[in-house]
Amino acid sequence: MxxxxxxxxxxxxxxxxxxxxxxxxxxxxxxxxxxxxxxxxVFMNHNPVTIKQISEGLNVPKQQMTDLLxxxxxxxxxxxxxNKNDKRSFVIELxxxxxxxxxxxxxxxxxxxxxDLSKLDSEEQQDLQYALHxxxxxxxxxED
Amino acid sequence: MxxxxxxxxxxxxxxxxxxxxxxxxxxxxxxxxxxxxxxxxVFMNHNPVTIKQISEGLNVPKQQMTDLLxxxxxxxxxxxxxNKNDKRSFVIELxxxxxxxxxxxxxxxxxxxxxDLSKLDSEEQQDLQYALHxxxxxxxxxED
DNA sequence: GAATTTAGTAAATTATTATTTACTAAATTC
DNA sequence: GAATTTAGTAAATAATAATTTACTAAATTC
Numbered sequence: 001m002x003x004x005x006x007x008x009x010x011x012x013x014x015x016x017x018x019x020x021x022x023x024x025x026x027x028x029x030x031x032x033x034x035x036x037x038x039x040x041x042v043f044m045n046h047n048p049v050t051i052k053q054i055s056e057g058l059n060v061p062k063q064q065m066t067d068l069l070x071x072x073x074x075x076x077x078x079x080x081x082x083n084k085n086d087k088r089s090f091v092i093e094l095x096x097x098x099x100x101x102x103x104x105x106x107x108x109x110x111x112x113x114x115x116d117l118s119k120l121d122s123e124e125q126q127d128l129q130y131a132l133h134x135x136x137x138x139x140x141x142x143e144d
Numbered sequence: 145m146x147x148x149x150x151x152x153x154x155x156x157x158x159x160x161x162x163x164x165x166x167x168x169x170x171x172x173x174x175x176x177x178x179x180x181x182x183x184x185x186v187f188m189n190h191n192p193v194t195i196k197q198i199s200e201g202l203n204v205p206k207q208q209m210t211d212l213l214x215x216x217x218x219x220x221x222x223x224x225x226x227n228k229n230d231k232r233s234f235v236i237e238l239x240x241x242x243x244x245x246x247x248x249x250x251x252x253x254x255x256x257x258x259x260d261l262s263k264l265d266s267e268e269q270q271d272l273q274y275a276l277h278x279x280x281x282x283x284x285x286x287e288d
Numbered sequence: 289g290a291a292t293t294t295a296g297t298a299a300a301t302t303a304t305t306a307t308t309t310a311c312t313a314a315a316t317t318c
Numbered sequence: 319g320a321a322t323t324t325a326g327t328a329a330a331t332a333a334t335a336a337t338t339t340a341c342t343a344a345a346t347t348c
Contacts (some may be wrong), residue, residue, distance in 0.1 A: 022163055
């Protein structure tokens with residue numbers, strides 16, 4: 001086994017998930033593309049994030065964040081509270097409404113996957129579960 | 145094993161690839177976000193695609209495509225030729241310049257992955273390769 | 289083969305995003 | 319503790335993206 005062989009498989013994996021990702025990026029309901037990306041980013045991080053983290057994570061200048069977040073706040077998608085460790089910064093979290101808006105998209109991805117699963121027989125489904133589990137475990141380990 | 149267990153693992157996989165996907169969506173050099181998405185979409189599809197396919201795939205109205213594609217064409221990223229099977233439609237392909245612009249991003253993802261791999265021992269790397277291979281094989285089978 | 293649908297273009301208007309410069313106040317550095 | 323860096327805000331301008339209406343010409347339908 002070489003490093004390049006594993007990496008090749010990883011690179012191949014990305015297009016296989018492309019359609020699912022496209023769904024996440026699509027704008028839902030009344031939110032713009034960028035607003036969605038922000039919600040998605042916060043949702044994905046599980047923990048509260050600062051404005052700077054969002055700004056850097058999405059490669060959007062912090063100057064733009066002010067207005068974007070203000071609107072998301074006004075519309076009830078996020079909360080914004082002072083960071084206790086650093087009074088200069090703020091911590092952004094999703095409200096229930098914000099979470100729901102994201103979860104809807106995941107539900108669709110889930111359903112679409114379940115639907116496609118019927119193309120595998122039950123042994124293959126079992127194999128897929130095991131392999132996915134392993135991949136998830138090891139990718140998480142790599143992130144630390 | 146239940147369907148929901150496999151699906152859960154799949155859903156869990158998506159956040160594990162989130163960072164790699166973020167990189168693909170980031171605007172490179174002098175292209176806007178949407179222009180990038182278009183190149184990415186064409187690149188990912190391997191085969192030539194029609195304007196309609198891009199429009200539907202990215203959920204961007206076809207009216208917008210005209211200008212977007214014109215600019216990408218003028219800048220030498222894509223070619224546009226009449227579809228022989230349907231004279232109403234056009235077929236979009238990437239030029240070498242267009243391909244290169246996308247490949248650069250993949251190279252970075254690749255390098256970043258190789259770097260993180262060092263956090264796994266050699267047995268784990270072997271396991272990861274096998275598991276990724278299986279996942280890729282089965283996900284592809286599901287798409288047919 | 290007339291009527292309808294489909295793929296794409298055109299143009300105008302509005303809404304978002306991006307970019308630049310300048311500013312506060314808290315945190316760090318020396 | 320003065321000087322500098324950092325997180326975020328403010329406001330103006332330019333560039334893109336989104337939306338709407340209207341139009342061609344090829345393909346389908348009946």
